[in-house]
Amino acid sequence: FSPSQYDRFESYRRHALPKQAVRKVIQQTLGYQASQPVAQIIAGFSKVFVGEIVEQAREIQMRRGETGPLSPDHLREAYRAYQQETGRVGAARPLRAKKLFVR
DSSP states (O other): OOHHHHHHHHHHHHOOOOHHHHHHHHHHHHSSOOOHHHHHHHHHHHHHHHHHHHHHHHHHHHHTTOOSSOOHHHHHHHHHHHHHHHSSTTOOOOOOSOOSSOO
């Protein structure tokens, strides 16, 4: 890692999404109270997703030759590129091999 990458990684490692806030979002979205382990799992996946979007936004910023903090434009473009790459947010990549556990 370069020094700036290492600093970003350390910040990423130190921070976590608040579990209570995650449980509240789950409640509002799905309409049921999620258990603490479920909230912890979703918070972990959310943290990875945010990290991927930020890294993609950094790449977009570098390609444009811009410096400084990320702008909302960088994040929107990173989100759009992520959607284009994965098909849609939240969708697993399609399996190219034989499907498992088919009845």
